[in-house]
Amino acid sequence: MVLERELIQSRGFRNVQEGADTVGFEIALRMPNYRGVWGSLIDGVAVTVDGQEWTREVPRWTLQGRTFSIQELRQSTNVRWQLDEVATVMVPLAGGLAVGVHDVRVDIALHAPYIPAEFQPSIFTSQRKVTVLA
Amino acid sequence: MVLERELIQSRGFRNVQEGADTVGFEIALRMPNYRGVWGSLIDGVAVTVDGQEWTREVPRWTLQGRTFSIQELRQSTNVRWQLDEVATVMVPLAGGLAVGVHDVRVDIALHAPYIPAEFQPSIFTSQRKVTVLA
Amino acid sequence: MSNLKYGVSLYSYTGDINTVLTLEDAMAQIADIGATGIEILGEGHVPNYPEPSTAWIDQWYGLLEKYQLEPTNYGSWIDSSMWRDRDLTADEGTGMLARDLRLAHRLGFTSIRPKIGVVSMDLRPHPIWEEVIERNLDLAAELDLIICPEIHAPTPIKHPVVDEYIAFIERTGSKNFRLLIDTGIFQKAITTAKHDGLSEEAQEEGWRKPLAVPMSDLVDVLPYVSFIQAKFFDIDDDLVDGQIPWREILQTLKKNEWSGYLSSEYEGDRLPYRSIEQVRRQHALLHRLEAEIAGTL
Amino acid sequence: MSNLKYGVSLYSYTGDINTVLTLEDAMAQIADIGATGIEILGEGHVPNYPEPSTAWIDQWYGLLEKYQLEPTNYGSWIDSSMWRDRDLTADEGTGMLARDLRLAHRLGFTSIRPKIGVVSMDLRPHPIWEEVIERNLDLAAELDLIICPEIHAPTPIKHPVVDEYIAFIERTGSKNFRLLIDTGIFQKAITTAKHDGLSEEAQEEGWRKPLAVPMSDLVDVLPYVSFIQAKFFDIDDDLVDGQIPWREILQTLKKNEWSGYLSSEYEGDRLPYRSIEQVRRQHALLHRLEAEIAGTL
Numbered sequence: 012m013v014l015e016r017e018l019i020q021s022r023g024f025r026n027v028q029e030g031a032d033t034v035g036f037e038i039a040l041r042m043p044n045y046r047g048v049w050g051s052l053i054d055g056v057a058v059t060v061d062g063q064e065w066t067r068e069v070p071r072w073t074l075q076g077r078t079f080s081i082q083e084l085r086q087s088t089n090v091r092w093q094l095d096e097v098a099t100v101m102v103p104l105a106g107g108l109a110v111g112v113h114d115v116r117v118d119i120a121l122h123a124p125y126i127p128a129e130f131q132p133s134i135f136t137s138q139r140k141v142t143v144l145a
Numbered sequence: 146m147v148l149e150r151e152l153i154q155s156r157g158f159r160n161v162q163e164g165a166d167t168v169g170f171e172i173a174l175r176m177p178n179y180r181g182v183w184g185s186l187i188d189g190v191a192v193t194v195d196g197q198e199w200t201r202e203v204p205r206w207t208l209q210g211r212t213f214s215i216q217e218l219r220q221s222t223n224v225r226w227q228l229d230e231v232a233t234v235m236v237p238l239a240g241g242l243a244v245g246v247h248d249v250r251v252d253i254a255l256h257a258p259y260i261p262a263e264f265q266p267s268i269f270t271s272q273r274k275v276t277v278l279a
Numbered sequence: 280m281s282n283l284k285y286g287v288s289l290y291s292y293t294g295d296i297n298t299v300l301t302l303e304d305a306m307a308q309i310a311d312i313g314a315t316g317i318e319i320l321g322e323g324h325v326p327n328y329p330e331p332s333t334a335w336i337d338q339w340y341g342l343l344e345k346y347q348l349e350p351t352n353y354g355s356w357i358d359s360s361m362w363r364d365r366d367l368t369a370d371e372g373t374g375m376l377a378r379d380l381r382l383a384h385r386l387g388f389t390s391i392r393p394k395i396g397v398v399s400m401d402l403r404p405h406p407i408w409e410e411v412i413e414r415n416l417d418l419a420a421e422l423d424l425i426i427c428p429e430i431h432a433p434t435p436i437k438h439p440v441v442d443e444y445i446a447f448i449e450r451t452g453s454k455n456f457r458l459l460i461d462t463g464i465f466q467k468a469i470t471t472a473k474h475d476g477l478s479e480e481a482q483e484e485g486w487r488k489p490l491a492v493p494m495s496d497l498v499d500v501l502p503y504v505s506f507i508q509a510k511f512f513d514i515d516d517d518l519v520d521g522q523i524p525w526r527e528i529l530q531t532l533k534k535n536e537w538s539g540y541l542s543s544e545y546e547g548d549r550l551p552y553r554s555i556e557q558v559r560r561q562h563a564l565l566h567r568l569e570a571e572i573a574g575t576l
Numbered sequence: 577m578s579n580l581k582y583g584v585s586l587y588s589y590t591g592d593i594n595t596v597l598t599l600e601d602a603m604a605q606i607a608d609i610g611a612t613g614i615e616i617l618g619e620g621h622v623p624n625y626p627e628p629s630t631a632w633i634d635q636w637y638g639l640l641e642k643y644q645l646e647p648t649n650y651g652s653w654i655d656s657s658m659w660r661d662r663d664l665t666a667d668e669g670t671g672m673l674a675r676d677l678r679l680a681h682r683l684g685f686t687s688i689r690p691k692i693g694v695v696s697m698d699l700r701p702h703p704i705w706e707e708v709i710e711r712n713l714d715l716a717a718e719l720d721l722i723i724c725p726e727i728h729a730p731t732p733i734k735h736p737v738v739d740e741y742i743a744f745i746e747r748t749g750s751k752n753f754r755l756l757i758d759t760g761i762f763q764k765a766i767t768t769a770k771h772d773g774l775s776e777e778a779q780e781e782g783w784r785k786p787l788a789v790p791m792s793d794l795v796d797v798l799p800y801v802s803f804i805q806a807k808f809f810d811i812d813d814d815l816v817d818g819q820i821p822w823r824e825i826l827q828t829l830k831k832n833e834w835s836g837y838l839s840s841e842y843e844g845d846r847l848p849y850r851s852i853e854q855v856r857r858q859h860a861l862l863h864r865l866e867a868e869i870a871g872t873l
């Protein structure tokens with residue numbers, strides 16, 4: 012399998028249900044760096060949908076089948092975001108997003124210890140229109 | 146494996162040796178149609194390299210490991226150009242092409258019997274710069 | 280009671296498949312939008328067609344299971360002018376269709392669309408069509424496959440070709456021959472989508488001219504329709520399709536209690552990845568419309 | 577007598593690999609240009625790193641055989657600031673490098689480049705580096721692997737960091753520690769290639785400023801150099817590289833009888849498929865230059 016070239020994948024953009032309630036939405040992201048990294052080097056992702064913003068502290072991360080808050084991920088030791096695996100980031104939003112096309116932007120923050128601390132973290136930005144079906 | 150999006154593939158663009166002589170060059174092409182076709186529906190490919198042209202009657206075709214002149218291919222019965230397989234077209238040219246970047250254009254002619262004869266063949270054109278290494 | 284099911288033809292991903300989408304990626308995309316049916320083109324999507332390896336067939340069934348998809352329609356061709364010096368014989372055409380029926384069955388399909396070569400500007404099928412189909416009706420029955428020629432622009436529903444198909448159904452009484460409707464015949468406005476390979480005039484003649492078949496014509500043949508290819512070209516950011524009248528189509532299907540598959544055929548511009556997003560938009564639009572119509576019927 | 581061998585690092589295909597190139601496609605590309613060596617990044621190109629499946633390892637060896645490629649250098653990292661509250665300990669770093677040495681060996685590599693976190697704007701490596709490497713020298717010897725830190729812009733050759741590496745080689749007498757030269761240090765002209773993720777200032781500081789290390793500095797350390805990453809950004813339609821002085825580099829290597837791999841590291845704009853064509857151009861250029869130089873030496 013291959014991933015879409017855009018960091019924001021079409022597949023996996025959807026609302027999230029908890030029982031009968033829609034509690035948020037999630038986005039599948041391709042790793043923007045040239046190597047995969049340990050989860051603790053991920054400093055979060057800021058998400059903007061149709062102008063509404065969520066800071067890096069908000070989205071929850073699912074990597075390799077395990078779910079973390081960003082605070083937990085920064086302290087993690089044995090989970091990775093690989094080049095060939097998507098990260099799923101979940102943004103809490105009561106009622107979720109309307110079915111249809113949304114303008115989504117992500118600013119993904121990653122640490123690279125071999126680059127001076129003054130330049131940390133690296134920020135990888137991607138923006139595109141994607142469609143929620145349900 | 147996947148193929149390059151451009152019909153003209155980078156991989157497979159090379160000069161062809163026969164013994165000590167360079168007798169031509171070859172280009173690997175992705176099928177331009179939405180289905181694969183039987184070889185007899187291929188009406189040839191015109192090739193232009195850096196302004197020099199060869200008509201559809203000239204290039205030799207290698208499909209599924211077998212090599213044909215275009216006249217032979219038009220009469221063939223059991224060879225196909227599939228969506229997931231490249232066709233290799235060989236253009237005779239004494240000495241071959243110079244090592245370096247070339248401007249290559251192909252005009253691939255395919256027959257589609259479900260389209261009126263008046264509109265046959267369909268011509269699929271692709272042009273790009275590709276590099277010969279040897 | 281109408282039961283509409285949704286699928287996607289791999290034709291939608293032309294240009295993307297084998298370059299930026301593997302078969303598995305395409306199936307994952309289809310499953311991700313909640314569709315349940317997958318349509319393929321035998322000559323397009325079966326590696327080493329007409330003789331796929333058993334390894335590939337195993338992979339095919341493994342992926343159907345993994346993504347919970349069912350094979351719907353299998354597109355085949357009867358290329359009646361394969362060579363310059365002679366036409367295909369009825370014997371040869373019969374053999375071709377039989378080969379595809381067997382392969383379609385082996386891959387789990389329940390419907391097959393043979394595309395027959397034409398002999399005139401108004402797209403009359405080659406005269407062998409009737410014999411080729413008739414000689415395969417028993418095999419189709421044995422394999423539980425419906426053979427359905429495609430009603431495709433620029434051929435409308437009210438046309439001698441369609442009349443002949445219906446006469447054939449009535450004459451043979453076969454349950455294994457039906458019609459496939461390509462929704463391109465309902466196109467109401469021009470499309471600027473470029474169709475690779477075709478000349479300007481051929482495109483003018485065949486694809487850009489909105490045929491705008493009225494819904495009443497669809498109603499007339501609906502009892503004979505077994506499958507619908509949901510052809511479209513472009514759906515914008517507001518989920519508006521400027522060419523295909525989806526609300527009318529769905530209303531007609533629901534009101535006339537038609538059940539079966541709507542299988543996406545994206546035929547717009549072939550920019551990398553565009554097909555993926557467009558198919559998502561189409562399904563979002565169709566689901567929204569179906570819910571709205573359910574509220575009004 | 578200098579024997580130059582040519583390889584490609586999968587780093588070159590960043591952005592393309594996993595999207596428009598599978599591992600096999602990348603290997604087929606490398607073989608197609610007559611290169612014999614493949615370099616990878618462990619954390620980038622090994623699925624489920626650091627614990628690839630045995631199925632993947634079998635596939636890896638199968639592809640090496642099919643495309644007649646030999647594993648050259650394996651890029652690893654010792655991320656000395658993995659967490660916000662504390663640095664990596666020497667023990668932890670030692671374990672990390674040992675893990676990568678074993679994995680590199682298991683995949684058939686003969687050279688490993690550990691990239692160590694830095695503690696200053698002039699890119700001093702974290703002080704654990706010396707203990708981490710020293711405690712792994714025996715393992716490296718046992719596995720026949722050369723550990724080679726990368727001399728990478730903006731760190732030139734005449735720099736305390738490189739002095740320390742050379743002092744380490746001389747003090748330990750180990751044959752398993754050498755230098756890796758990234759040809760970005762010879763960059764003579766500015767590049768406009770965009771490096772994703774880095775701020776403008778970081779790029780200004782590190783990548784766009786031509787460091788233009790003189791060839792005489794390379795000559796001085798050449799006896800310690802075991803591997804060369806042939807970093808480049810753009811080669812034009814006439815096979816001219818405006819940034820990296822390949823003629824001087826090859827002349828220096830040939831004249832000083834250096835033997836080993838030049839492994840392509842394309843680091844220009846990440847437009848889809850551009851890496852493939854740029855690597856082809858680089859190899860065409862290097863082969864042409866090597867032949868020209870052979871005629872003059």
Ligand SMILES: [Mn+2]
Binds near residue numbers: 429431461508510544
């Ligand atoms: Mn159709």
Ligand SMILES: [Mn+2]
Binds near residue numbers: 726728841
């Ligand atoms: Mn490097």
